[in-house]
Amino acid sequence: MNDAPIEPNDIVVSSRIRLARNIADFPFISTCSDDQRLEIETVVRKGLANDEVLNNLTLLDSFELNALERQFLMDLQLVSSPFQGTTERVTGASDSSEPSDVVPSEGNVSAVETERPWEELVSYSINEEDHLRITVNRSDLDLQAAWHQISALDDRVENQLTYAFSQQLGYLTACPANVGTGMRVSVLMHLPALVMTGQVEKVMRSLQRVNVVARGEFGESAVGDFFRISNQATLGVDEDSLIEQVLTIVPRMIKYEREARRFLVEQNREGLRRDVADSLEKLCRLDLEDEDGESHEQVMQFLSKIRMGVAMGLLEQADADRVNRLFALVQLRDQLVVAVAREDYREASELRDRIATLEKGGWRRGPVDSEMIQDEPSEEGGSQ
Amino acid sequence: MKCQKCQKQATFHITDLTGDELLALHLCPDCAKGYLETGDASEDAPVISDVMSKQLKPLEQTADDLRELDAKECPICGISFYEFRQGGRLGCPHDYVFFGEDLEPLLINVHGDNQHVGKQPKRGITDTESQTELIRLRRQMKEVVEQEDYEKASQIRDQIRRIESEGSACE
Numbered sequence: 001m002n003d004a005p006i007e008p009n010d011i012v013v014s015s016r017i018r019l020a021r022n023i024a025d026f027p028f029i030s031t032c033s034d035d036q037r038l039e040i041e042t043v044v045r046k047g048l049a050n051d052e053v054l055n056n057l058t059l060l061d062s063f064e065l066n067a068l069e070r071q072f073l074m075d076l077q078l079v080s081s082p083f084q085g086t087t088e089r090v091t092g093a094s095d096s097s098e099p100s101d102v103v104p105s106e107g108n109v110s111a112v113e114t115e116r117p118w119e120e121l122v123s124y125s126i127n128e129e130d131h132l133r134i135t136v137n138r139s140d141l142d143l144q145a146a147w148h149q150i151s152a153l154d155d156r157v158e159n160q161l162t163y164a165f166s167q168q169l170g171y172l173t174a175c176p177a178n179v180g181t182g183m184r185v186s187v188l189m190h191l192p193a194l195v196m197t198g199q200v201e202k203v204m205r206s207l208q209r210v211n212v213v214a215r216g217e218f219g220e221s222a223v224g225d226f227f228r229i230s231n232q233a234t235l236g237v238d239e240d241s242l243i244e245q246v247l248t249i250v251p252r253m254i255k256y257e258r259e260a261r262r263f264l265v266e267q268n269r270e271g272l273r274r275d276v277a278d279s280l281e282k283l284c285r286l287d288l289e290d291e292d293g294e295s296h297e298q299v300m301q302f303l304s305k306i307r308m309g310v311a312m313g314l315l316e317q318a319d320a321d322r323v324n325r326l327f328a329l330v331q332l333r334d335q336l337v338v339a340v341a342r343e344d345y346r347e348a349s350e351l352r353d354r355i356a357t358l359e360k361g362g363w364r365r366g367p368v369d370s371e372m373i374q375d376e377p378s379e380e381g382g383s384q
Numbered sequence: 385m386k387c388q389k390c391q392k393q394a395t396f397h398i399t400d401l402t403g404d405e406l407l408a409l410h411l412c413p414d415c416a417k418g419y420l421e422t423g424d425a426s427e428d429a430p431v432i433s434d435v436m437s438k439q440l441k442p443l444e445q446t447a448d449d450l451r452e453l454d455a456k457e458c459p460i461c462g463i464s465f466y467e468f469r470q471g472g473r474l475g476c477p478h479d480y481v482f483f484g485e486d487l488e489p490l491l492i493n494v495h496g497d498n499q500h501v502g503k504q505p506k507r508g509i510t511d512t513e514s515q516t517e518l519i520r521l522r523r524q525m526k527e528v529v530e531q532e533d534y535e536k537a538s539q540i541r542d543q544i545r546r547i548e549s550e551g552s553a554c555e
Contacts, residue, residue, distance in 0.1 A: 024477060024515035025548075026522075027461045031475035033526065129473070151503065158505050162515070164477035169491075170500030172477040176487060177494050179480070181502045211496075236497020 010311030011254050013188040013226065016137040017146045017243075019154055020130040020173045020182040024164040028174040029127060037127050044126050047160030054124075054156055122153065129174050130182075132157065141250065143185055143243045151239075170235060180235030185246045189253055192225040192308040193260035200227075203256055208232070212249050224300030225308075229253065261312060269314075276309030280319055283326070329358050387412035458482045460520045478516045514547050521547075 022028060026040050048054040125133045134157070136150040164172040171182035178184070194200040204214045204227075211232045229249055231242045264272055283302040306323055309315050315323065332355050339348040386393065392412035454466035463475030465486060474480070480487065491498050525540040 022477065025518040027476035027519050028474055030471060030473040031461045031463055036522070154503075155506060158507065162507075163505055164515070165505050166477075166480060166500075168499060169480055170502065170504075172480055174473045176474065176480075176491055179491070180495065180497075180500045183502075233495040233497070235491060235495035236499055236501060237495075238502035 010307070011189055011191070011257050012141060012250065013190055014137060014139050015141050015143055015146065015185075015187045016135055017143060017150050018133055018135045018184045018186075019150055020133050020171065020178045020184075021154070021157070022131045022164040022172060022174070024162045026131065029129060029131070030174060040131050041126050044124075044132055044161065047157060048124065050160050051156045054153070054160075122149070124157075130178075132161075141187065141247065143247060144240075147239055147243060178234050180233075181237070181239055181242065183234055183239055183242055184230050185242050186228045186230035187246060187250055189227050189229060189250075189257075190225060190304070190307060191227055191253070191257050192304050193264055194257050195225045197260045197263060199256070199260060203253070207249060210249065211237075211245055224304040226304070261308070265312065272312075273309070273314045276305050276314045277316075277319060279303075279305035279309070280315070280323065284322070325358065329355065332358065453486065456483070456486070460516055460523070462523065476516075476519050478519065481516075518544060518547055 023040060023043065026032065026036060026043075029037070032040070122137075123135045125135070134150055134153055136146045136153075138146050166172060170180040173179050173182050191200060194203060207214055207229070212229055213232045214227045214229045216227060229246060231237075231245050234242070237245070279302040283299065283306065306315075310320060310323060332351055336348055336351040336355065339345075339351055454464060454469070456465045457463065458475055458479050459482070460478040461475035463479065465483060468474055468479070468483070474483075488498055521540050521544050525537050525544070528534075528536040528540065
């Protein structure tokens with residue numbers, strides 16, 4: 001595998017490495033009492049605070065984040081290529097605003113490194129399935145760099161805490177599926193055409209032969225056609241080989257998705273274009289403030305189509321601009337959530353004003369593909 | 385029981401860990417062979433069939449034997465093998481020792497290996513015995529506190545502190 005490294009593109013969204021670690025002198029989370037969980041949290045926090053690099057973290061309690069806020073955090077994953085380069089220009093955002101750096105966490109507490117752009121974000125989650133999980137995210141596929149980074153951080157934590165480790169089984173984890181290196185290497189991929197052509201299951205099954213698994217990223221049914229490709233085994237294979245296992249698969253997946261996209265275009269380009277434009281129109285009509293579970297899935301499906309449409313050059317320029325404004329808005333809201341969590345109210349008020357300006361600018365209205373409106377009767381026009 | 389993939393009689397009962405989920409499969413010999421072989425290249429097939437027979441043993445034995453395995457409880461954290469099978473999560477690091485033999489087929493099935501290679505803690509391997517002892521003592525302390533036996537609790541607390549200070553003295 002000496003090919004040139006693959007740059008992130010319309011199919012590869014991001015990559016990450018996660019290490020699962022447990023403290024030796026506590027039981028695993030499932031048998032912990034509430035007191036013990038609290039004690040673990042205290043011990044880990046104290047450990048992080050004792051290190052000059054690790055203490056430079058913002059701690060976010062994910063229980064404090066409501067579902068809506070968590071959703072915005074998840075949306076960060078979407079505000080990646082191919083839109084990212086253009087959002088600043090479209091919003092006219094000031095240079096002083098850094099991208100936010102927070103990842104969603106299902107667990108108890110996440111400590112987040114605040115100095116990096118979110119793509120290269122580090123997070124520590126305490127008391128999820130394991131006592132401690134360290135995650136490094138990247139917007140590219142340089143997983144070797146991610147490994148060096150996370151391993152160095154892991155060393156620092158290890159100077160403060162004693163990990164549960166055995167010579168034979170490596171790092172001991174609550175689930176036997178993670179024991180050994182405790183490492184999960186993964187690449188997030190957007191595969192809408194494979195889903196649309198019904199090939200995705202076949203492709204996923206073929207991955208098992210090379211010790212790689214794929215799972216839907218946002219919920220079991222791969223909402224929005226996002227899939228996370230990761231290593232299956234964690235025991236008996238060293239970290240470099242695990243990275244290699246996952247990276248080997250990526251070019252193949254890209255090829256399959258490209259072929260499927262080409263097939264879709266050859267079959268019915270106009271239908272596909274209309275489908276994408278329609279998704280954008282419907283998304284613009286949705287009230288994004290009203291995000292319950294059901295509408296979330298819809299939003300993701302629309303976003304997926306739009307993302308693919310932009311990548312395939314299926315949108316008119318005016319619509320592409322609307323998409324950029326939409327994603328800029330999502331990104332600003334994400335930053336607002338983070339600013340509030342950090343209690344940085346000066347930044348929060350700035351962000352609030354920028355969001356208001358963007359909303360007033362009428363991102364929903366934008367120049368509309370008039371042809372499309374005529375093709376598709378509006379929803380208010382009655383059900384039949 | 386019928387095979388989950390075809391209509392033949394299911395004779396293979398496989399517990400698989402896919403990612404973080406425990407998956408129970410009931411398959412006929414043909415489908416089981418196919419299922420297990422997709423997990424890895426063919427050169428590992430003999431190992432897998434060997435593992436399979438080991439792993440299937442408990443399930444092919446009488447209900448009593450199964451019950452016995454399920455009832456096995458870790459003396460340190462108190463989790464039973466049944467609870468592990470249900471939840472898919474172990475209770476403490478010592479479970480890997482206590483349920484060692486019972487877990488091995490599962491580890492081989494998921495990872496294709498049972499020996500760690502790769503990174504190790506730089507400080508060297510810690511004394512797992514004293515760590516395990518700490519888990520056990522903390523649990524015991526909680527129990528005696530619940531019984532309001534504070535004399536015993538204070539003894540255990542001192543014991544815990546002694547072990548903890550020994551640990552940090554070595555660092």
